[in-house]
Amino acid sequence: MTEKVDKKKISEFIQYFLNDTSDISDKDLEIYNQALTHSSSSGSNNKILALLGDSILNFIIRSSLINDNPDFGNGDITKQCQVLESNENFRNIAIELNIIDYMDIDNGTLNNPTFNSDNEVVNATAFEALFGAVYLCIGWSKTAELVDKYVLGKLN
Template identity: 30%
Template sequence: MTQSALVRYLGHDFTNNALLIQALTHRSHSVPNNERLEFLGDGVLNCVIAHLLYRRFPKLPEGELSRLRAHLVREATLCEIALGLSLGEYMRLGEGEMKSGGWRRPSMLADTLEALLGAVFLDAGFPAAEAVVERLYSPLLENLDPKSLGKDPKTFLQEYLQGRKLALPEYVLLATEGEAHCQVFRVECRIPALKVHAQGAGNSRRAAEQQAAQAAYELLK
């Protein structure tokens, strides 16, 4: 794909195309690279997301806004957006990074996306960068639910039962399998009042409990 396709996806035409090239250039490829642009883009992104959340949720307290922002600017979210842009296909990587699959590495995709935002900011100022962020994040913001975001399955299940004045679930360890360095825990979540039994497995007891809670919650729904 040509960089013009990426520009269309972003919705920003660069006046200084060298900034776009630099934003896509990893340090393994050449100098100048995108590390400084990434630093700048990280700050721009945090500011824009804070502004968008402030406007969108006028009644949320500071702590909740911070939690939402942390979710939206984390590596996993940035990687998801970068994949939607097919950003890995445009990245300029050194031979070693190309061979090791750096173009699909979540951290590298996230860093490059931040560098692009820094490049837009330098190219056309804060309003342009804000417009790009708002465009990229629009689908995520539309589906953002402050009440449920960041809650794990055990918390969901607990709140469901408490809301119906039912006793909290019991988590029973059924088995521990495998060698010490790669154990698998099997746990059952029991809700006697509703005659619900659901099992989960994981590489820690906590992970198995979470999976069992999710299975129980799905049965209740």
Template identity: 30%
Template sequence: MSWHDLDLLEQALTHSSFTYESRQNSSENNQRLEFLGDAVLGLAVSDYLYRNHPHRDEGELTKLRAALVCEPSLARMARELELGYCLNMGKGEERSGGRERPSILADAFEALLGAVYLDQGLDQAAKLAIEFLRPVINDVLEGRLDRDYKTELQEYVQQRGNEQVQYVILKEQGPDHHKIFTAGVVYKGGLVGSGAGRSKKEAEQQAAKSALLELRREK
């Protein structure tokens, strides 16, 4: 995707902690774009559900929209896009785990949509919103929306201090067309959980689930 105004993209990727620490004007961070993107996202999802599910009543549509336009879903998409690594962020916020914080990731995703809306119009922004959310939409509609264990684990360890978790691929097995990955979670210098899956992301989710069980057992 090409941009007409790259300053909008830069603003969408600038967290308020960065402008605060650098003493820049607060209007240059992504908070206003997040406000705009929230409205764009709500309209895009509502329009998609209305047009593609004519037999669902208002209550069903409202529940579906709520499952899609929520912090875990948006943080998941931001993580898929690796927005956390792209953010301009203050050093203090970064040290406290800001690049993995679900609320910051969700806001960045909405800010990005707001920037696309201003740069390329509603149709393109809505199209991208649905395209990005397609995996979540499919999970919700098919009733198989899995828990986001990586987000749960991140929130859990943040409640216990500033230590962060890291994911490592411990091994890969099998041929390329049927490879199995084993991932591990490192916390405070030790391996606290591991899990396997047919993709690195699935393995990391299973490892996070294992780590959550272990850390809660130790509590």
């Protein structure tokens, strides 16, 4: 968690996250870097990618729940979604992945006594943005695979 994170460190984290050691193009690395850039930093940040990632996560989670649980009614699906799609859940997964260690966060924010590394909004937003970036860089299939691994896999 520094103001500027080394591109090699980001690349290694993304390879770990994707479970793929293939080289990442400079264009894709810029998108992943944006996903890991807090709004306190200058330039592009992760807010728009988080918006996209949130929608993608919600769609994949809901589709999977409906397909995997044909006997579930609307109330059952809604209860599961409230847990799986929550900022708290996304924060917890982001903390397990140490996402904040790879983020570009302004020093003023980092040095603020009220800021802490388990901040729910910062972690959840970065997690959502990462999924927006994966979708843009690799596509739907890999994104769905990662949602299954990191979010839906917790159900089993």
